[in-house]
Amino acid sequence: MKNTVRELRGDQGWSQAEMAERLDVSRQTVNAIETGKYDPSLPLAFKIAALFGRPIESIFDPGE
Amino acid sequence: MPRFSEKTYRRRVWLAMTAYVGCMLLLWPQLHVVSGPVLKVALALLPVVPMLYLISLMWRRVRHSDELQQRTHLVALGVATMVVSALSLGAGFLAAAQVLVLRGDILIWVFPVILVCYDLTRWWVGRRYGVMGTCEEASRFPVYLRLLLAAAAIALGALVFRHQVDERQFDAFLGVACVVAVAGALAALVRWRSRQHHDGDAS
Numbered sequence: 413m414k415n416t417v418r419e420l421r422g423d424q425g426w427s428q429a430e431m432a433e434r435l436d437v438s439r440q441t442v443n444a445i446e447t448g449k450y451d452p453s454l455p456l457a458f459k460i461a462a463l464f465g466r467p468i469e470s471i472f473d474p475g476e
Numbered sequence: 477m478p479r480f481s482e483k484t485y486r487r488r489v490w491l492a493m494t495a496y497v498g499c500m501l502l503l504w505p506q507l508h509v510v511s512g513p514v515l516k517v518a519l520a521l522l523p524v525v526p527m528l529y530l531i532s533l534m535w536r537r538v539r540h541s542d543e544l545q546q547r548t549h550l551v552a553l554g555v556a557t558m559v560v561s562a563l564s565l566g567a568g569f570l571a572a573a574q575v576l577v578l579r580g581d582i583l584i585w586v587f588p589v590i591l592v593c594y595d596l597t598r599w600w601v602g603r604r605y606g607v608m609g610t611c612e613e614a615s616r617f618p619v620y621l622r623l624l625l626a627a628a629a630i631a632l633g634a635l636v637f638r639h640q641v642d643e644r645q646f647d648a649f650l651g652v653a654c655v656v657a658v659a660g661a662l663a664a665l666v667r668w669r670s671r672q673h674h675d676g677d678a679s
Contacts, residue, residue, distance in 0.1 A: 437542035440607040449605045450544050 414473045418446040420464045435459055480540035488533050493626070495526040501633050501649075505640040527587060548601045556593035560586060620667055623660030627653045 421431050421442075428446075432439040435456070444450035445460075451472075452460065461468045499522050507519050538549045564586070570576035634641070634649035641649070 438545060440605075441542050441544040444544055444605040444607060447606055453543050456543060 413451045414448060414475055415445065416471055417442075417460060420466075420471065421446070424464075431463075434463055480536050485533060485537050489530060490622075492526040492530040492533065495529075496523055497630060497633060499523040499526065500645075501637045501641070505637075505642075505645070544605060544607070548598050548605070548607065551601050552594045552598035555597040556590045559593045560590050563589070618663075618667060620660045620663035623656055623663055627657035627660060630656060 421428070424431075426434075428439045428442045432442045435442070437456070441450065445452055457468050457472060461471055464471065503519060503522055507516060510516055510519060538546060541549060567576065567578060567582075571578040630649055631653035634646055634653065638646055
């Protein structure tokens, strides 16, 4: 699943560690989500969406 | 939920392992000397105490992990359970058929084998998510160095307390030191390969 988490985080000027702290996850998890190696659970996806004030579907793209 | 940091976990694991090795080298050999069933049982079970502490640390670590970390822990524990179950079942049937002679104290090795399988699988699964390596890079005291130091400490302890342990226990300690040293060498190789890979990406 593709996502725009890295771009959104960059726009906010946060480091991975700062974003991880805001989401209460590890920095490695943020990195795995950004690189598309890990698809977050629905609750975490909602948390990410709420953090950036955007709907989930504008951040995560299931693709084909 | 506040994170149970990897640094705290590792520091406490080393404490538990030091207590365990200390018990095995200093107190356990006294089993041959003490009389009385209560004292004998207490002394025999003494090394279990730091291992129970280690299990409680593992529980805390999993409980305080986030969802990705919990997934890797779960897969690793599942694989470790399957491997040890298969080995125990195979060995048990061979022993029942009297093809293989097994002593009861082989049960001591069940927990270490679970831990080794658990750590190897966690490393393997973590690689898939790009989780491992980054932690290793961040560490100022890398894993391979810790393992090599632990191997040296166990071997040194066995040599220093040689007169307090019997030949079988002495061989067992040297065997454990060799296994830990090999694990350290493997960790060093993985680190070196990972660095080569990163250098290749950077250039």
